[in-house]
Amino acid sequence: MTLTKRIIPCLDVANGRVVKGLHFSSIKDAGDPVLLAEKYSKEGADELIFLDITASQEHRETIKTLVSKVAKVIDIPFTVGGGVKTLQHARDILLSGADKVAINTGAVKNPEVITELMELFGKQCVVVAIDAKRNYNLEKGKNTYSEGDKKFWFEVFIYGGKKGTGLDAVDWAKNVEKLGAGEILLTSIDMDGTKDGYDTLLTKEIVNKVSIPVIASGGCGKPEHMVDIFKMSDVDAALAASIFHYETHSVNRVKEFLKKGGIPVRL
Amino acid sequence: MVKVAIFDYGAGNIFSLKTSLEKNDAEVDVITSFDKANNYSGLLLPGVGNFDPAIKSIRDYSKTDFADYVSDKKPVLGICLGMEMFFEKSEEGKEKGLGVIDGEVVLLPHEMKIPHMGWNNLNIKKQSKIVEGVKDGSWVYFVHSYRVKPKNTDLIVADSDYGITVPAIIEYGNFFGTQFHPEKSGKIGSIMIRNFLRECKK
Numbered sequence: 001m002t003l004t005k006r007i008i009p010c011l012d013v014a015n016g017r018v019v020k021g022l023h024f025s026s027i028k029d030a031g032d033p034v035l036l037a038e039k040y041s042k043e044g045a046d047e048l049i050f051l052d053i054t055a056s057q058e059h060r061e062t063i064k065t066l067v068s069k070v071a072k073v074i075d076i077p078f079t080v081g082g083g084v085k086t087l088q089h090a091r092d093i094l095l096s097g098a099d100k101v102a103i104n105t106g107a108v109k110n111p112e113v114i115t116e117l118m119e120l121f122g123k124q125c126v127v128v129a130i131d132a133k134r135n136y137n138l139e140k141g142k143n144t145y146s147e148g149d150k151k152f153w154f155e156v157f158i159y160g161g162k163k164g165t166g167l168d169a170v171d172w173a174k175n176v177e178k179l180g181a182g183e184i185l186l187t188s189i190d191m192d193g194t195k196d197g198y199d200t201l202l203t204k205e206i207v208n209k210v211s212i213p214v215i216a217s218g219g220c221g222k223p224e225h226m227v228d229i230f231k232m233s234d235v236d237a238a239l240a241a242s243i244f245h246y247e248t249h250s251v252n253r254v255k256e257f258l259k260k261g262g263i264p265v266r267l
Numbered sequence: 268m269v270k271v272a273i274f275d276y277g278a279g280n281i282f283s284l285k286t287s288l289e290k291n292d293a294e295v296d297v298i299t300s301f302d303k304a305n306n307y308s309g310l311l312l313p314g315v316g317n318f319d320p321a322i323k324s325i326r327d328y329s330k331t332d333f334a335d336y337v338s339d340k341k342p343v344l345g346i347c348l349g350m351e352m353f354f355e356k357s358e359e360g361k362e363k364g365l366g367v368i369d370g371e372v373v374l375l376p377h378e379m380k381i382p383h384m385g386w387n388n389l390n391i392k393k394q395s396k397i398v399e400g401v402k403d404g405s406w407v408y409f410v411h412s413y414r415v416k417p418k419n420t421d422l423i424v425a426d427s428d429y430g431i432t433v434p435a436i437i438e439y440g441n442f443f444g445t446q447f448h449p450e451k452s453g454k455i456g457s458i459m460i461r462n463f464l465r466e467c468k469k
């Protein structure tokens with residue numbers, strides 16, 4: 001046996017509460033991130049990721065409290081991200097009990113924060129989140145791909161997918177690895193929310209260009225999609241939110257499905 | 268209640284380790300030097316930070332020597348970097364290691380994905396107090412870029428397959444080391460934490 005593929009439920013948190021459609025009968029308060037973290041952990045999740053979608057200054061204290069509460073109840077690794085811009089903010093999160101911190105906009109605006117964090121805490125704590133989207137306006141110097149007769153490049157977006165940066169996602173991924181990132185959380189904006197499956201092309205391209213672990217995110221609508229992305233790329237982990245938010249797809253069942261599909265998972 | 272100390276190098280999350288020890292009924296103090304009262308039944312060197320600064324914080328900032336503090340009786344659990352420091356030297360830094368165990372620490376081969384991050388199996392090679400109740404093949408959580416190479420390979424209690432063989436658990440007298448993170452390895456990790464605390468009680 002060798003290293004297993006990781007299955008990572010993602011919890012979007014606003015003002016210290018889990019948001020997005022949740023349908024749990026077994027949990028009285030589905031919005032409580034601590035209860036959900038415990039539930040996922042017990043079901044066999046390999047890691048958890050919390051993304052603070054409010055991410056404003058006022059919520060920093062809320063997040064710190066949340067992180068230490070979660071750290072007390074689970075004994076698997078977890079990452080916290082969303083609006084992390086400064087070294088101090090990242091430090092707060094890590095010292096409150098998170099194992100890794102994910103930075104996105106903060107890393108694009110101020111890439112040296114990646115190196116500073118790596119030097120202080122080690123690269124295993126530093127996850128760079130990259131949100132990428134196809135841009136059909138071809139530019140010189142970008143890595144160009146085609147699907148059918150359409151040609152495009154992958155552009156990095158920041159501020160929760162709202163603002164393009166002009167950065168080529170493949171080059172940016174190579175760059176963050178050099179700067180000291182220990183892992184990449186790769187979200188396809190094109191596939192996110194579609195439930196049509198992960199972005200195979202984007203994932204393959206990035207995974208083949210870096211030698212740090214990559215987490216695929218965006219587009220997972222059913223367990224088959226996880227089998228597909230693990231078979232079609234050498235990606236290390238798959239993140240999903242909505243499929244775990246219904247009890248028909250508990251983490252455990254998803255992993256059993258993956259095992260039947262020939263994917264090495266921890267069961 | 269058994270009382271143990273976690274040595275804090277000053278740069279990392281030791282919260283999870285502390286929580287894990289407390290959940291298993293230990294009283295835990297976080298210490299930053301070996302100069303204060305030594306009334307602990309065991310010492311833990313956590314697995315966060317970098318080799319050189321961590322070694323310096325252990326070696327240079329206390330009047331009391333690490334070897335004197337620990338003697339040959341106090342159980343010590345080194346996790347990840349904490350275990351790597353037991354050795355003579357590491358490719359991660361320039362400083363000398365603690366030199367408790369003969370051998371060195373080397374970077375994982377470049378053709379592998381580094382860090383080795385995630386859940387991998389333990390191949391238990393021999394019995395040890397630390398793996399009592401742990402089944403061969405159990406899953407534990409790794410996150411590391413270096414691996415240890417003890418001169419005496421008999422010290423290796425368990426290893427793990429990452430394309431190359433990674434020593435996962437080391438035992439040498441009162442020194443126990445894990446390359447993975449027991450505090451992040453669910454129930455299996457908790458068993459090993461309890462086994463270590465049981466040694467501390469003796």
